[in-house]
Amino acid sequence: MTKSRTLPDTERDHVSGSVKGAIKLLEYGDYECPFCADAQPIVKEIQRRLGDDLLFAFRHFPLINIHPHSEHAAEAAEAAGAQENFWGMHDLLFENQSALEDQDLVAYAGKLSLDETRLIREVTSSVYALRIREDFKSGVRGGVNGTPTFFINGERYDGPRDVGHFLEALSKQTVEK
């Protein structure tokens, strides 16, 4: 499998942190997946600790049959992204995982001072479906087998998902650099 597929693509992906960061962390996730919500504060803590050494990217991997709200949630994040606030919506969706009905998505758009009408119109007409599917397919081809799946500098991380183990794996990357 090609490593480039599992590295953040700053031209295309939603990225957070420094593009010059030596450590590149890519997550494939689903807003309705409880394990992804559990991982969210851990990612936040890693971002806080590594600061500009880290570039974080998120790609969608919704399992829409078992998580019926995951597709609209992913659409909402993309729609917020189109209004320059992907990460604001991303955080709200994970923090409010049990409330992902369309009216909830509208409320989150309001909370972020986005154009709510535009957002929900885009969500319900699946404007970003193709992009979300591209994320999903790239994940499958890159070796994603469930959510969340993390890649550190292109390599799949299969270790325990806690701050300590993550930092250990991430810091190995800095030493190797």
Add this chain to the structure above:
Amino acid sequence: MIPQTNRSVLGAGRQAPEFTLQCTPDQTVSLNEFRGRPVVLAFYPADFSPVCGDQMALYNEMLNEFQEFEAELVGLSVDGAWCHAAFAKQNKLHFSLLADFEPKGAVARSYGVYDEKEGTCERALFVIDRDGIIRWSYVSPIGVNPGANGILSALEDLQTKSETTEAAK
């Protein structure tokens, strides 16, 4: 790709053993019904066990991709048809789960992927071509979801080969 411990696993080039199994409590399906299309056999240890749930849930999301290759995907385990029905309902699965139930594990044995100690199928994947020949097989460690990349690569290879054969005619 196949671990050394699984020497009996049927590999590429072998004829896929024929079978007829229950796909619902009142219907059966035979491998030869799929002749003319590639078939993906996904053997897994048990319905409702966590990793298989993920694995089958993943394949369930990829039916469009498999369809692009005109491939038929079926899951197989030693669970009975009623158990499969409940598992499929819970996970909203849109593909067939076959019951290798009576005699237990007979099909898995014929493919060399029956775990005698556990009394279940191993976690094994086979890609079978339009003529019923195995073109790729893979056995995953029992607790590891093998994902779908290997299946898609095998289906791509099949497509490339059949295009080459067509062109040579």
